[in-house]
Amino acid sequence: MTSPNKPLILVCNDDSVYAKGIKELVEVASEFGEIVVVAPDKPQSAKSHSVTLEHPIFFKPTDNFGGHTAYKCSGTPADCVKLAIHQILKRKPDFIISGINHGSNSSVNVLYSGTLAATIEGCMHTIPSIGFSLLSFESDADFNPAKPFIRKILHHVVTNSLPPGTCLNVNIPNIEAEKFKGIKVCRQTKGVWAEEFNESKHPSGRFNYYWLTGKYINLEPDATDTDIWALENDYVAVVPIQIDLTDYKNFQKLTILEQNN
């Protein structure tokens, strides 16, 4: 399972081992190395970087990926990566890739995404990691137009690695192959969800319940260097993301808090 000559590529996602997107990602990634899939056994969208502390988790083999070694895991995407690295794999993977997510993880959605949490968890373990998302929530979305770009990005990362502490958030527009303009390296768009909850009365009549819905608001619609701009203009959006959340830009002005220590 872990030939020393071929790169070992761990594949995860948050839509579960049964999603079309992860099968399509395995198909492309298998051109670049040996694949092991460790992914959730049920959908784990919007689980962010949560890890399971309150009960144990388990994994079982799945034959859902043809000849590739694959396991389904009862935990979150971050659990899957931890379990793969510390328990399942015989050696540290050379690369971690996550996706292809069914739906966008651009802008602030990177913070809610389980797909990107698997990527960030890989980055924490100093493994070059990439999260891929297609802008379609359809379960039978067409991933074919996206594949040349996934191939190009994988080729670059397998050949050149990534700077330590950096991983990639790749979002791909859901358009026909001939419409793509190429790849754009861009920054995370400032945005927010204007959440409107659907409010309904509980069947008991005693209280109301609320179902999360809402619409995304782009707070900088005129900017042309953002991931949302790239996607709206038929580019594949690649945002280099970091795991150090420190805001160095505003660091100095906050040292006023040290006064009168």
Added chain:
Amino acid sequence: MTSPNKPLILVCNDDSVYAKGIKELVEVASEFGEIVVVAPDKPQSAKSHSVTLEHPIFFKPTDNFGGHTAYKCSGTPADCVKLAIHQILKRKPDFIISGINHGSNSSVNVLYSGTLAATIEGCMHTIPSIGFSLLSFESDADFNPAKPFIRKILHHVVTNSLPPGTCLNVNIPNIEAEKFKGIKVCRQTKGVWAEEFNESKHPSGRFNYYWLTGKYINLEPDATDTDIWALENDYVAVVPIQIDLTDYKNFQKLTILEQNN
């Protein structure tokens, strides 16, 4: 509930409305404004920024906070903040504070923490937000030595606000009052969890299960400008954190991906 003259302070956490830490935070924060608590009805540690999509959530009043308006919510910490802003509160809160968490959220733990997710969610909504954590997992931890520092930080933020897009991750050592050296504004320590799972056989005997445990490894033990250094040297560690994950430092070298577009 929402006097226009006093700042409206939303209080959340991830240890639930029943934790001692949130009661102690309300006690200090009520000196600075009108308090509304919206916090989970059960522990939600390590839930990160997950939000509940797969089923509806609800909230109910709780009289756990004396005279202060307070609700317990069936969702995650990020759900609580969203529900408070969009459904419960009559106006947008002026400040959001989260905690006091029972246990550290320093270094990379910021990414796993529900307490900090509530803070980051507030920051996304352009509300000055702070997460507080005490380095003790004890349910009856002594929060009194921490209070003068919480008061100082709250006073600063209520008076001066915070730069947009920046929130604060405040970790406080669990030491006696006279040992504190003051506040240190510092950066997030590079670190990783060397997770070792406890492996046991399932009662059925048919498979093994794995319980997450592990030990934190400081990858830069000699650095003196990190939050871990500050905490180990009896300082309150304040890390300004940002919601833009873009890695600008390594941005330029990745534009090579745009070649042959």
